[in-house]
Amino acid sequence: MDMRVFDLFKVGIGPSSSHTVGPMLAARRFLHESGALADTKGVTVELFGSLALTGAGHATDRAILLGLSGELPDRIEPETIESKLAVIAASKTVRLLGRHPVPFDVERDLIWHRQLSLPGHPNGMRFTLALNDGTLHQRVFYSTGGGLIHAEDEVGTTDAGPPRTLPFPFDDMATLLAHGRGSGLSIAQMLRANECVHADNDALDAGLDRIWDVMSACIERALSRQGELPGGLNVRRRAAALWQAARDDAPGLPHDAIHKVSLYAMAVNEENAAGGRVVTAPTNGAAGIVPAVLRYYAVDCRPADPANGIRDFLLAASAVGMLCKRNASISGAEVGCQGEVGVACAMAAAGLAAALGGTNDQIETAAEIGIEHHLGMTCDPIGGLVQIPCIERNGMGAVKAITAASLALSGDGMHHVSLDQVIETMRQTGADMQAKYKETSLGGLAVHVISVNHAAC
Numbered sequence: 001m002d003m004r005v006f007d008l009f010k011v012g013i014g015p016s017s018s019h020t021v022g023p024m025l026a027a028r029r030f031l032h033e034s035g036a037l038a039d040t041k042g043v044t045v046e047l048f049g050s051l052a053l054t055g056a057g058h059a060t061d062r063a064i065l066l067g068l069s070g071e072l073p074d075r076i077e078p079e080t081i082e083s084k085l086a087v088i089a090a091s092k093t094v095r096l097l098g099r100h101p102v103p104f105d106v107e108r109d110l111i112w113h114r115q116l117s118l119p120g121h122p123n124g125m126r127f128t129l130a131l132n133d134g135t136l137h138q139r140v141f142y143s144t145g146g147g148l149i150h151a152e153d154e155v156g157t158t159d160a161g162p163p164r165t166l167p168f169p170f171d172d173m174a175t176l177l178a179h180g181r182g183s184g185l186s187i188a189q190m191l192r193a194n195e196c197v198h199a200d201n202d203a204l205d206a207g208l209d210r211i212w213d214v215m216s217a218c219i220e221r222a223l224s225r226q227g228e229l230p231g232g233l234n235v236r237r238r239a240a241a242l243w244q245a246a247r248d249d250a251p252g253l254p255h256d257a258i259h260k261v262s263l264y265a266m267a268v269n270e271e272n273a274a275g276g277r278v279v280t281a282p283t284n285g286a287a288g289i290v291p292a293v294l295r296y297y298a299v300d301c302r303p304a305d306p307a308n309g310i311r312d313f314l315l316a317a318s319a320v321g322m323l324c325k326r327n328a329s330i331s332g333a334e335v336g337c338q339g340e341v342g343v344a345c346a347m348a349a350a351g352l353a354a355a356l357g358g359t360n361d362q363i364e365t366a367a368e369i370g371i372e373h374h375l376g377m378t379c380d381p382i383g384g385l386v387q388i389p390c391i392e393r394n395g396m397g398a399v400k401a402i403t404a405a406s407l408a409l410s411g412d413g414m415h416h417v418s419l420d421q422v423i424e425t426m427r428q429t430g431a432d433m434q435a436k437y438k439e440t441s442l443g444g445l446a447v448h449v450i451s452v453n454h455a456a457c
Contacts, residue, residue, distance in 0.1 A: 001171050001326055002164055005195055005204075005318040008282045008325070009211045010147050012073035013081075014272035015386040017284040018123050018331055018439075019051060019058030020073070022143025027067025028097070029141075029149070030127040036137055037100045042130040043068065044109050049117035049124055050333035051143070053440045057231060057384025059275060061110055064125075068104075070097035073147070078276050118142070120152055122333040122438065145331030145339070146282045167193045173323055173364055173419040180360040187350075187360050188312035191319050208311045215268075215279050215291035222267035222276070229273045231385040239267035257300045261402060262395030264292035269391040282321045282330045285337070285379075285386050286344035288394035290317060293348040293401050297355050309355040316354035317347035320367045323419070328427035332379035333439040335430025337390075341397045342374030342426065346419075348401035353408050361413025368419040369404035375422070376429055378437035380444025389445060 012021040027045070031037060045064050047055050055061060065088055066076065088094050094104040103109075118124030121142040129137040140152035168183070168190040170176040179190055195204050223243045229235045243263050246256060265288030272278045272287050281290035294313055303309045321330065324343040329335040349366035358366070374397070382388045436443030 001169065001322060002166065003322045003325065004198060005191065005315060006207060006211075007148065008146060008280065008318050008321040009314065010074065010280045011211070011214050012147055012278065012280060012284065013076065013078055014059075014275045014278055014284055014287075016058040016060075017147040017280040017282075017287075018143045018145050018333060019055055019060045020063040021147035021280065021284065022123065022149045023047075023051065023060050023125060024063040024067035024071065024073050025147065026125060026141035026143065026149045027064050027127065028070060028072065030139055031068065031070075031097050034129055034137055034139075036129055036131055037096050039131045039133070040096065040100060040102055040129045041132050042102050042109070043094070043096065043104065044111065044128040044130070046111040046113055046126040046128075047124075048113045048126070049122040050439045051123045051125060052112040052114045052116075053442065054381065054384035055112065057381065057441070058386060061106065064110065065094060065104075065106075068094050068096055070095075070099075081275065118152075121331070122435075123331065145329060145334065146280045146325070147284075148325075164197050166197055170319075171326060173319075173367075176319060177360055177364060186312070186316075186354065187319050187363055188315040188354050191315040195315075205311060208314050209307070211279055211314060212291075212294065212310050214277065215281070215294065218268050218271055218276065218278055219264050219291055219295060222271040223263070225271070225274075229270065229385075229387055230275070231273075231383060231387065233383055233385060233387055235273075235385075235387045235391075237270045239263045239270055243267070257296065258399055258402065261292050261296045261398045264295050265289055265394040265398040266391050268292065269386070269394045273385065273387045273391065282325065282343055282347065283332070283340045285332060285390050286340040286394060286397065288391075289341065289344040289397045289401060290348045290351065292394070292398040293352050296398075296402060297352055301356065303355065313351035313355040316363055317351035320347045320350045320419070324371075324423055324426070327420070327423050329430060331439075335426060336433050336438050337377040337379040337393065338371070338374045338426050339430060340379070341393045342371050342377060344394075345374060345397040345401045345404070346370035348398065349404035349408070352401065352405040356405070356409060358405075358409050359413055362408045362411070364419050365411065365413055365415050366405045366408035368415065368417055368422050369407055370401055371419070371422045371426060372417060373400060373404075375426060376433075378433065378444050379439040380437055380446040381439070381441055382446050382449050384441045384446070388449075
């Protein structure tokens with residue numbers, strides 16, 4: 001498996017990695033690879049499946065326009081987005097990659113196929129360029145979770161270049177644990193060795209440090225912001241006020257550290273819901289869990305070497321995320337929220353166990369516990385917004401991650417259910433789950449709460 005740490009941890013913007021970050025990247029990439037901008041007179045974008053059903057609440061339409069304009073999710077300043085979109089709306093023109101202006105009417109040229117899905121993945125999109133000679137240039141892309149995308153014609157293909165030889169190749173946790181027993185290395189050390197095939201240690205550390213810096217800054221920023229979140233549900237930001245109250249209360253209660261962890265996670269996901277800067281971990285919908293548990297480690301666990309502990313945390317967490325992505329899914333549209341909050345909880349539990357000096361078997365146990373107790377969790381966002389129940393689920397997932405790590409570290413790593421088995425169970429559960437519970441807002445809380453509220457009016 002040649003997946004990188006930075007395939008899972010990517011800097012982007014909210015509210016969704018699959019519905020915002022992925023479509024933005026796909027739109028930009030389509031234009032870059034088309035080679036026909038100078039001969040283009042128009043562009044059309046069609047959205048299918050979950051992208052069409054919840055895309056309005058997930059800002060997919062906005063992301064598409066920004067991607068067509070050449071913007072990147074890790075570089076665009078969130079504060080500039082509204083003005084950029086206002087120019088497009090007022091002029092009914094989009095400048096492809098910021099250079100070539102073509103007419104674009106959102107009502108006409110952005111098409112929502114809410115009753116149709118493409119075969120490759122629930123998050124499908126088709127881009128079409130209309131050329132001056134009357135021909136069309138089309139390509140289909142899929143957004144598969146965590147901001148990862150691939151074109152339809154890339155399915156089943158491999159990179160044209162020679163395959164990279166990793167010192168510790170693994171497609172399941174059993175193989176990674178066997179590598180550890182043979183080499184005497186920790187999971188974090190083996191992931192570091194694999195990463196150093198791509199970059200040297202200094203570059204890797206700089207990348208990991210940047211990920212933590214963005215996560216930490218997001219927590220700090222969100223803990224100072226109040227008001228309502230956009231989207232029409234009138235959801236109030238709560239984390240900042242609760243954080244201030246927790247700091248003002250004295251003397252502290254024994255559970256205060258855990259209470260604060262839940263607030264860190266909720267703060268990140270409030271920022272995500274507002275379209276702010278976050279890190280996919282492994283997705284935006286579950287972006288608060290890993291940074292919340294990381295901050296708990298760095299502050300409340302009082303590590304002797306926090307910098308290297310944070311790096312080990314992220315490396316060990318990424319191993320779990322890679323396995324979940326490869327052998328199941330991290331997409332709510334594909335397997336429900338068990339693949340987002342559940343996977344993030346497992347990653348954070350594994351990372352914390354690693355940073356606290358756990359053995360490889362204890363790290364695997366922590367991850368298994370984290371996923372096991374999210375099995376079957378549906379993705380049913382009210383109003384198609386990444387707010388209810390998503391924000392609170394991150395707070396609960398962070399607390400569960402700490403509990404999972406604590407349970408694992410108090411044992412010897414022996415347990416009845418392996419991580420590989422629970423990942424396969426998650427995949428099968430997702431396959432059996434009805435589509436209305438997989439990021440479509442057609443079932444669960446998304447329907448029940450709205451229907452009850454309407455009945456009360």
